[in-house]
Amino acid sequence: MGDRLMEKQSILSVIAKHREAGLIGFIIILSIVFQLLNPKFLTIGNLANLITNTTILIILAVGMMLVLITRGIDLSIGSTLALSGMTSSLFVSAYPGLNPLLAILLGIMVGIICGIILGYLVSIIGILPIIASLGLMNVYRGLTFWSSGGGWVSAHQMPASFKGIATSSFLGVNTLILIAIAIFLFFYFFVNYTITGRQIYAVGSNPESAEITGINSKKILLLVYTIMGGLSGLAGVLWVSKFASAQGDTASGYELTVIAACILGGVSIAGGVGRITGVLLGAILLGILDNALPLIDVSPFWQMGIEGGIILFAVLFNVIVNRAVQQNELARRVV
């Protein structure tokens, strides 16, 4: 009996160590189910749609992971994305000859400024991240409406070069996918192999100890919100370029999807925990749901319910595994 209990617990701890394996398994099962319901799911064309549509979520989820690791949260990213997208599209509609790279840079700059303001409020002033970002969410959204006078920037006002950012491809691979891969690789090395990257985890798992060991936690906090802002700014340009339209309410509420992707990927809201590979899988899982639920004939009322149910299931799974692992470790300590 005792042996079996130990065996079960060690399986759980293996799963906890390789939580990504569990998530991959879940994704595979889900894909098989969708494939059985609609054989068009696993076709090259559809998978290309799926990955292209998920790139913006991946870019944002990587930034959100850093914020969540420091025990923070950023609810303003949807608004930052909209503001950056609106600013850059207004700019290219006024100067159609502008190099699209400059439009991307402009968007990133807008995002970085938004991020620095939030980082400043959180790290230097010491306002709770959820309050500060909630306030700025409305400020940035308001600025978006204000900058466009409530109007939209439509496809005919955007030069082809700007729309081409999202539709062009290099060596047969869509530019959005290439950008997402580059960002993923960069941050993979950043959080795992650089001192600053590791300090982010230190600040999140134990702020007091981190401070004692000489880590400037204020600087780290400012940094993660700035990175988040920059990535939101980039995502804003890509979003507007992809859909060839900038609206005041672009990506309204999208921050919650991004946070959901992180939590699905095993990032803890309590801070200190989170792996970038997990976040990638979490984003892909949500991308699969967005892509496949329209493919199978479910009623629109069920789509949201199913999506929410799967997120809840993943979080429950996380809680159960963590609890079991803790008990297991406590039991070992007694022995």
Next chain:
Amino acid sequence: MKRFVNLGLLMSLLLVFLAACGSNQPAEGGDGKAKHAVVFKNTGNPYGEKEMEGFKNAIEDLGGEAILRAPDDPSVEDQVKIIEELISQQVDSIAVVANDYDGLEPALKKAMNKGIKVLSLDSAVNGDSRMVHVNQADPEAIGRTQIEAVSEMIDGKGQIAILSATSQASNQNLWIEWMKKELEKPEYKDIELVKVAYGDDLRDKSVSETEALLQSYPDLKAIVAPTTVGIAAAAKVITDKGLIGDVVVTGLGLPSEMAAYIENGATPWMYLWNPLDVGYLAGHASHSLVEGDITGEAGDKFKAGELGEYEIIEGEDGTEILLGDPFRFDKENIEEWKEIY
């Protein structure tokens, strides 16, 4: 010193915030003029801006005061809050573009009990919560016209799909019902409606739904999207995938948003009414209700400025005023309209 710098930065942030919200404050007070309010679905929607502008033009022509309100998000709850505020402001009339067919009933009934004249425009509320509804066009004409158009585009043969907004949008659902009724006619016997998809008026979701339609129905000939975000998203997907000519997109859309796709051929033509006229007609109806020229009963007649005379008719649920047939936008006239709205 550092503290002062911080304080200064905080203050400037606050100033930006105040500046951002200052321009959105509703007009308060008044000087004995009749106060007519209009509540749109959400802010930042150019279509809504035009509708409210038309309303304002009519009210100001008539010497009244127009109050233009809209929540940030298209939710029922926020519209209820705005209506409650307008009741306590003691306005004379409230015209509402509803986010939900039934959800505003308690708030609007309360307003009517206080003697405020209540009407809906564009997206209706149920017959019990309003005195009259200003319908941008005959739902029957809209539904039937779109099917006639799509049939002409695909030579009366092939699979079509509908891409709508949300599954609860009252106007969308009514138009779709009429499209289905029109499809029952024998001349459309070779047209098959394969699916009604819902893009929720979100760009990303509308794109996913369009892509799913193309994947699931490789022989699809046309997508009818009676909503601006949906039709633009569908036309964008068709453009990006190089399917112009193979799959046509039509429906209802904003000319500015659709100009690029009408010019490139993804959408041969599409329809919409003039939102300025919808608002303008609603403004005149508000005025006539407050003046007591009409009561909202079928058969009442009133003059709506430059639009001419209108008669209130019995609708499916409550009485209505119909603006007229939808307006066709194609390669010939899009150049002129894309700058307007």
